[in-house]
Amino acid sequence: MSNTPTDPVPLAQALIRCPSVTPADAGALGVLEAALAPLGFACHRMRFGETENLFARRGTESPHFCYAGHTDVVPPGEQGWTDGPFSGVVRDGTLYGRGACDMKGGIAAFVAGLTDFLAANPNHAGSISLLITGDEEGPAKDGTTRVLDWMAETGHIPDMALVGEPTSRAALGDIVKVGRRGSMTAYITLFGTQGHSAYPQRADNPIHRLVRVLHRLTAAPIDQGSEFFEATTLQVTGFDVGNTANNVIPAEARAMLNIRFNDLHTSAGLTEHLHAALRAEGARYEMRIDCSGESFLTSPGPFVDGLQRAVERATGRPATLDTGGGTSDARFIARFCPVAELGGVGSTMHKVDECVPVAELRDLATLYRLVLEESLR
Known part of the structure; x- marks a missing residue:
């Protein structure tokens, strides 16, 4: 294994440059599939209504860890962007573009962390999957909930799931959401x-x-x-x-x-x-x-404990368990398995000049690698 961690920035840029305003895909899932297939993932593309979705899995055994997210974004608006909303430009150590924060940057960080985890643990226990939808920012009718039905029918329901929404409040990893109202x-x-x-x-x-x-x-x-x-x-x-x-x-x-x-x-x-x-x-x-x-809660236990250990290893600080905010696709996953949410700092999501510091994105990739180490022991 190389001592140099995989950089999530190039993949994040490629995803941002796909103008996937919900429910359009604009090539985003193709970019992601091209990154996952060489890592040994079996990729399943499925379309429901106007929504494109991707389920990708590596391995068949338990424990099965699933990372869930979305490549669709909210409309960028017509004014105020310093660069084009889909430019994916890095300026002064910060990556800009619609989805940089919510949540193409997070997906890229997971793939980077996953790449490093696999390089260090080629014979890891269990299996890893990604459930990526294109309608989280829209009606949420033809995305995660429909893919979960397919997963249930085909034997792909995970033992645990992590939604990569930008849940951190002030610093990376300060919040792990274990439920939603x-x-x-x-x-x-x-x-x-x-x-x-x-x-x-x-x-x-x-x-x-x-x-x-x-x-x-x-x-x-x-x-x-x-x-x-x-x-x-x-x-x-x-x-x-x-x-x-x-x-x-x-x-x-x-x-x-x-x-x-x-x-x-x-x-x-x-x-x-x-x-x-x-x-x-x-x-x-x-x-x-x-x-x-409906409201849901993933009570403290092995999965949540592992997330907290990963955060402390990555940041040197404990995470706070939280249930605040609105809703997310975790509400659908909670019907099938324990689920939590952990991602970057969400201070610029849905804003003009949405952005994420490059250093934070790279730290998030490290955090996700540690999450896999803790979850697939």
């Missing part, structure tokens, strides 16, 4: 009786009822949080009547709510919580629920 949106239409505002006794104002329902739902916290999660939050994100006349009591009123919930709840239980509040006001209503993911 669930997210659900409720669309409520509450019905009344239309009438003249001068004769309210002849009408039933749905706005008044809906305001009381919303007060009932927001007057007190749903919970106080749990061991690894902050408190559940309910936010009113929309309120609409559509009334253009100032002297008409409308026939209906609509509200939209978003709930981010911890591991004390399920979407089904919170749906009943909403129904109970509506029934308590004697409301006539319709409600539609859209749950984009």
Whole structure:
């Protein structure tokens, strides 16, 4: 094995130069496949709807470690970039371009770390795979969740998975995400009786009822949080009547709510919580629920312990276990195996002049090599 670590920068540049604005692939998965095939990975390309996905695996035995990520990116916008958003230029020790941070840089770092791991451990235990999707930044309907179904059908479900989202907060490896809150949106239409505002006794104002329902739902916290999660939050994100006349009591009123919930709840239980509040006001209503993911937690154990050891070996600092933030594709993987998230510092993701320091990218490659050493003992 060479004493010189594999540099992730050239692969990161090649990936950034593919303008893979979700759900377009623009050649990004081909670049990745070309890097993995010489390392002995069997690559499976699969398309669902408009989304291109890649599953690549080396080996067939357990333990099976899977790295999950995405090559699609958010639109770059039209103004403000110092260089082109897909230039992949390195300037003053920093790599610039859409996806440098979220998360083409992370994928390149994993491949570099993987290359060095294989060179030092050609007969390592178990197997390694990558699940890379092209729709994480989009609807997330035809990517990770569909590939997981295929993996289940074909015997490729891993024993553990690491999502390479840029989860670090201030310094590389300071945060390991071991869970995420669930997210659900409720669309409520509450019905009344239309009438003249001068004769309210002849009408039933749905706005008044809906305001009381919303007060009932927001007057007190749903919970106080749990061991690894902050408190559940309910936010009113929309309120609409559509009334253009100032002297008409409308026939209906609509509200939209978003709930981010911890591991004390399920979407089904919170749906009943909403129904109970509506029934308590004697409301006539319709409600539609859209749950984009249930909450999940990977409890401390061998997998999480190994991640923490790898972080301390790489950085000299312990990692904090965290469950904050929004959702990620880890919510789909959690249905099948233990999953955590660990990546670079996410301070510039989705911003103009998105970037990552080259030194951080190289350190991330080292961290991922150590993660493999700890996970495939």
